[in-house]
Amino acid sequence: MMRIDDMKIIEHQSIAANTFRLVLEGDLVNEISSPGQFVHVQTGSEAHLLRRPISISEFNQETKQCTLIYRAGGEGTKLLSKKQAGDKLNVLGPLGNGYSLPEQASSCLIVGGGIGVPPLYELSKQLTGAGHHVTHVLGFQNKEAVFLKGEFSELGLTFIATDDGTEGQKGYVTDVIEQLNTAFDIVYACGPTPMLRALQSRITNIPLFISLEERMGCGIGACFACVVKQTGNEQNYYKICCDGPVFAAKEVVI
Template sequence: MMMQEEMRVVSQKSIARNIFEIVLKGDITQEMKTPGQFVHIRIGNNSEFMLRRPISICSVDQTAHTLTCLYRAEGKGTTALSTLKTNDTVNILAPLGHGFPVDAAKNTALLIGGGIGVPPLYELSKQLNARGIKTIHVLGFQSKEDMFYLEQFSQLGETHVATVDGSFGTQGFVTDVIQALPKNYDTFYTCGPIVMIKAIESTLPETPGYVSLEERMGCGIGACYACVCKADNEEGYVKICTDGPVFEKGALNL
């Protein structure tokens, strides 16, 4: 059920180049049960930032009533968000979108993230582990300076890294790592840019999987049609914010 709440900032810190981790506290966390969903954040109360910013849910602690989000400060809105301090408040609309089906994996799941597509896979991995599913993580970044949450993922399962410039792990892309791995997984889950998702679907043609798209959004509730993507359905398109952001492999015309 979608709700709106003024959440309190518990902490915020920089964890990589232009990447911030913000922890928020509020009762709305009790509705955040499916990994892969996102929150829509209103930054400030003036007209400078009229549109909310969609940010994926990285982790939820329902006992502590806290939500952790990781985001890249790259525009005026997210840069302003990065200046919030402990006990500041931020208006959150959540949870939004359809997330990853955790019950799709049978024994072992391959989780593949690229850049800022990595965060939603963390809550997914936690929930898969809680169900007794083994997780293998492949994380892709531009450079060592852009990496984050390696320790956290490593605590949940086997973790591999690819960097484009070769400054850490395998030089190249996540597909280079995947091709070198034994195919002992029954399902894959991925989040990242479309070019990466297309490459993964080509690399894993026989493996069932689920993809989560990174798209710029306007309203976040399906009214503005700013995040439309072509799809193989009767309408010929889907709205990433409400029909997704998670889709079954092959459902979209990428």
């Protein structure tokens, strides 16, 4: 159930170039039902009325805490990065539909790009906890932008790709995937649209689930600001904020 909560900031720190880890505490966490959901955060400035959508990287309902990882790129998120432990943050959520876990034991490939990596961490934790085998391929611009490498490595084999080759393999996540001599049963991905489009064109023989990144207005499906065309009928659209953000790749035209 969606709710609005004034959540307490427990931790807030920089973990990579312009990237921050924010730990929040509040009753809203009890409503989170699946990895891949997100929240809409109020930055606290009258000059920035629209909330900022941020994916949930990790949550623990026993402690009522959740972790958000975001990039401070625009004025709103830069303002958010100035918040300190002990401050309150007005949060709307949880929003959207997340990832579903396989019913049978599976070999899973998780593919993340940039700020699309965070929601995949909770997904990987739940997959490994349920007995699935997980491999991660994560892409970043450069070494300074890499985060959660150690955390993912504790859950399964982890490969890093960077645009300039300063960390891991130089190139794209698709370059790494092509070199893996492994058969997978299912693929989960989140990242920039060009990355998702490349995966969609290459992975056609096994299920591929993708989480779409998009600018949002209301976050609850009322404003139609975030839409994606439906496969088979491009006159119809899904609303990413409430129909997604996670879709079977075969369902959408990206």
